[in-house]
Amino acid sequence: MDIEKATAKGSNGVPGVVMAVVNKDGDYVFKETAGYLSVEEDAAPIQFDTTFSVASFTKLITTIAALQCVERGQITLDEPTDKLLPELAALPLIEPAENAEQPFMLKEATNNITLRHLLTHTSGVCYDVMDPTVMAWRASRGEESMATKPDILKAFGHPRIFEAGESWSYGPSIDWAGFLVGRLNKTTLGEYCEENIFTPLKMESTTWRLDQKPSVEERLMPISLRMPDGKFVTGPANFVSERPIVDELGGAGLHTSVPDYTRVLADLLKESPTLLKKETVDMMFTPQFEVGSKPHDGEYKQAALTSRGLVGGTIHEGIRPILNFGLGAMVTVEDIKTDVYYKPKGTLSWSGMPNLVWAINRELGLAWVYATQILPWDDDFSFNLAMQFETKVWKMKP
Incomplete structure (x- = not known):
C-alpha cells in the first residue's frame, strides 16, 4: 500500500x-x-x-498505576474492594424483563469485586451504550449514554450486567481501577500518574x-x-x-x-x-x-x-x-x-x-x-x- x-x-x-x-x-x-x-x-x-x-x-497506563499500588502493599489483586469503592459495591445487577412497561429487573449482587476483576473486565460493569438493558435503565431515568463523561460516579454508577468473575464485558472496570488508585493515594489519578509514570519516563x-x-x-x-x-x-x-x-x-x-x-x-x-x-x-x-x-x-x-x-x-x-x-x-x-x-x-x-x-x-x-x-x-x-x-x-x- x-x-x-x-x-x-x-x-x-x-x-x-x-x-x-x-x-x-x-x-x-x-x-x-x-x-x-x-x-x-x-x-x-x-x-x-x-x-x-x-x-x-x-487503560495500559492505569493498569500500571494500579499494579504499582499492589507492589507497595496498598492492596492485593484478590482482596475485596468494597470498603475502598463502596459506590461500586452497591451497584445492583440488571437483567432484561419480558414486561414492556418495565424492560429490566434489578437485584442485589453477592460477589465481591477485586482489583483483578477490574483489570480483566470481569467485574460486571459495562459501557452503558454497549448493553440495551442498561440503556433501558438510562432511558427510564430520562438519561442518555454517559460512557465518555469524565465523572466516574455519574458515568459508571449504573447497574452491572453479571456477578463479578462470572463473565467478561468490555467497559469501565479500569476506570474504576483508576478511581481506586486515587483513593489509595489520597490524590487524583492524573496527579498520581504525573508523579509516578509520566515524570520518571520524561513523558512531557x-x-x-x-x-x-x-x-x-x-x-x-x-x-x-x-x-x-x-x-x-x-x-x-x-x-x-x-x-x-x-x-x-x-x-x-x-x-x-x-x-x-x-x-x-x-x-x-x-x-x-x-x-x-x-x-x-x-x-x-x-x-x-x-x-x-x-x-x-x-x-x-x-x-x-x-x-x-x-x-x-x-x-x-x-x-x-x-x-x-x-x-x-x-x-x-x-x-x-x-x-x-x-x-x-x-x-x-x-x-x-x-x-x-x-x-x-x-x-x-x-x-x-x-x-x-x-x-x-x-x-x-x-x-x-x-x-x-x-x-x-x-x-x-x-
Whole structure:
C-alpha cells in the first residue's frame, strides 16, 4: 500500500498516521509519518510529535498505576474492594424483563469485586451504550449514554450486567481501577500518574487535562469522522471533550504522543523496568482465564466487537483458545497466522477508539504503535493498514 498516496490531501484522502517500532533499549527500529492532520485543503503535515486523544490506550497506563499500588502493599489483586469503592459495591445487577412497561429487573449482587476483576473486565460493569438493558435503565431515568463523561460516579454508577468473575464485558472496570488508585493515594489519578509514570519516563506530552499542558493541546490532531459514503467531515474536538473534568477516566481521556507512549512500551520490554518489577510485568502477560471458563467464553463472545483490529479480522470459533486476557490488555497464547496477517504468541495488545493500536512482545523484544484520529472505530482503511504494519513488525530484528 502506498501510504503517502492513500493519506494525501483532498476529499479522497485519509487523515495521516504515525507509526513506530521500539526495542527494549528505547531505540526506534522504525518510525514513519505519512499524510496530514486532517482532510482539509489547508491541513498541515502530521508530525512525529503530534499528540492524539488515545481513548482506550489509557487503560495500559492505569493498569500500571494500579499494579504499582499492589507492589507497595496498598492492596492485593484478590482482596475485596468494597470498603475502598463502596459506590461500586452497591451497584445492583440488571437483567432484561419480558414486561414492556418495565424492560429490566434489578437485584442485589453477592460477589465481591477485586482489583483483578477490574483489570480483566470481569467485574460486571459495562459501557452503558454497549448493553440495551442498561440503556433501558438510562432511558427510564430520562438519561442518555454517559460512557465518555469524565465523572466516574455519574458515568459508571449504573447497574452491572453479571456477578463479578462470572463473565467478561468490555467497559469501565479500569476506570474504576483508576478511581481506586486515587483513593489509595489520597490524590487524583492524573496527579498520581504525573508523579509516578509520566515524570520518571520524561513523558512531557501526556495528560488528561489539556489546560495543564497547553503544548499538548497545540499539537493535538483533530478527529475526522468518516461518513457512510466514505468521505470525511470534522469530528469532535477530542475523544473526551467535556470540561471541566471531574475525574480523569482510567479507561479513556488521555492525550499523548507516540514518542511518549513508546517510552512506556519500551520500559515493559526491559529486563529491569523502571515503572514495575519484572515479576509484575510477567503477570501482565500471563493469561488470566482458563480456556472454557465463563470469563474466557465471555471474552470470545465480545471479540468481534472489541478485538477485530487486534487479531487480523480472524474472529471465528477456531481462534477461541488463542485469545485470552492478561492484566489490562488482550494476550495471545498461540501464534495467529493467515495469508495476510501474523501476530505471535505472547503478544499483549489493545486499541483506542479513534483507530489507534499498540502491541508488545517481550520474546521478540519489540513493541509498536499505530496512531491516527479517525472515527468510527474499526475503520477499514486504518484496520487494514495497521494489520499490514503489524505483520511486518514481527519480522524485524530488535
